[in-house]
Amino acid sequence: MVSDEAVLSGLEEIEVAAELIYQSMPATPQYSWPLLNERASKIAGAVEVWVKHENHTPVGAFKVRGGLVYMDWLRRERPEVKTVVSATRGNHGQSMAFAGRQLGLRVVIVVPLGNSPEKNRAMRCLGAELVEFGHDFQEASEHAASLKEKFGWHRVPSFDLLLVKGVSTYAWEMFTACPELDTFYVPIGMGSGSCGAIAARNALGLKTKVIGVVSSHAPAYALSFAAGHVREHESATRIADGVACRQPDPTALEILKAGLDRIVMVDDEAVKEAMRAYFVDTHNVAEGAGAVGLAALLQDRPSGGARVGTVLCGGNVDSDVFARVLGDQCLPK
Template identity: 30%
Template sequence: MKHTDIRNAVRLIRDRIIRTPLIFSPTLSRLFGAEIFLKLENLQKTGSFKVRGATYKLMKHRKAIGPLGVVAASAGNHAQGVALAARNAGVPATIVMPEWASISKQEATRSYGGDVILHGRSVGESLERAKDLAKTDRMFIHPFDDADIVTGQGTIGLEILSEMPDTDMILVPVGGGGLISGISAAVKPVRPDIRIIGVQASACPSAFESLRHGGVTHVDARRSLADGISVKQPGELTFRLIRKYAETVVLAEEEQIAAAILMLLERKKILAEGAGAVPLAALLNNSVRPDPDSKVVLVISGGNVDSPVLGRVIRKGLLKKGRIMRVRLYLEDSPGALSKLLTQIAQLRANVLHIVHDRDVKDLPISITYVDLELETRGPAHVDEIRAALKKEGYNIGLESYP
């Protein structure tokens, strides 16, 4: 793979993809003592960088693709990227997805023109099925371990350099390694001093362990918010490029990934999936410490997160940060008691999110009722203020949940 190949890829795909924005974040810059920029691939077509590599692959080999088109396997972003790229190139696309793939991602892939086949209990089994289908005159498009795919992803690196040639560090999510390989191959030949650091979920540290062992290593994976980078083994090609160009690969825990998703959403109004949020998670857990005043780019690789997952992340994050308080109070079962309590809560500037008022509870005295409250607060200090005020008023506080 040559640097000129990536420059050619820019010209070939530029009318078919979005040149995504590179934005400065004053909030994150103050927090980490460096100039933090976000490369927003979550705003890319299909909501992920994957369409870049797929588009380049199809455009480069368009004349060699037979009437049955192309085939790929993926649980999400690669599936959508290939489906859209194939539709734009005017060829059929067969996408094999594991049986557990989310309905929303299945439907998104179909909406881009992909013919979805559900097969396998893992992406690996889906890949084997896709490779079998490739024997029937379909072009197989690997999600990462392919020189053309890597070349297409590398266009991100050239976009970063064209807008900010004095970049000091780029933090890149790592799964199979196609994204970091492409960005590194685009950037390092012209700016060898730029630090390229990969970030993986600790639930599936395949590239991390491969670097540690000095060769491609297969790992077991736990369930992760960063499912888009839960790849149990990097590619042979991508591992060589990671070892050649990347400074290191660091890890992020699930709580840190969740905190990063919430921070991007609250502070920057940016919706990032777990895989896209891991660069920020690496800053939050101090596994990466930028030099003061250096220019750091976080590649927000995608924004395809299922709504139920996002809801759980937000609620768990608010609980952990003390922005939600749960408390059980025991009251005299008399007229006005509940109204008085709620008035006092309002005076404490807390917002009632949920309330359960029940007097029919076994073992409670007939004159006592309980109230479960879920309150929105400003944070831990506000929670302490509410708790102290309620106790001062003589309320009997039972089960409490904070954080």
């Protein structure tokens, strides 16, 4: 078994990563919103809810932090690399494009057929070349690997400890700015956000419980966590595509097994309700995967404790999708 202490960054490494990231973007805010506190408290007693707003990064999602750290390493350690290739549903691709453009690298991104049109446009606007292939993220990822072999391009994985190092800075900011949280709810896509939260929690020596969150329609990580080994499972979520993982990463799973308190599953209806709650209570837009943490926090009351937190990890939802979600029911309960 690989322990989180053996593979994750320590406090000094996270702080160095943060200084690098701050050359391209400021720290994002974290707020405790009165209306969100009221909503959660009505479910099961008084609670203070803190939200980390990673929807406020230059690409609207937390992934950019990992991209900046990874590309900086590539510039220093692999200066011969001119083209990178990766796969994504959107936010990882924007991260690669944003960081790659700063270093003058060609960025090729593979997305599944039928991927979000607005995320595709955003990646192209940042300079990425898009290849559409496959019916889900896994097939797109496998095609990215084949392009790497065919053309000799550098493959940027969807999960890597360098990406985790960069991403861990969001949780480091959150944990150092907020009163100590009882629990912190983090979505699990491929695992960088949740592993980053574990790294920051451990580096700061906190007792905060990190709870992973997956869609009940994409339960691969939850099933793997329970079984103790990787288990594949098809994804059928219609709203939280950012956590639509079919095949968990083995290294990420080992870190999560060592560092998570548990995993909570939420269905698409709960995610939609959380998207509406963010908009009604905070006037922030959350994509499906960005609202997964709040959905779990509300569902898990009162098990989380009296002071809880989550991350709005992305706000890149297509406008027509968001309009339908709000149209379902836009009034606070």
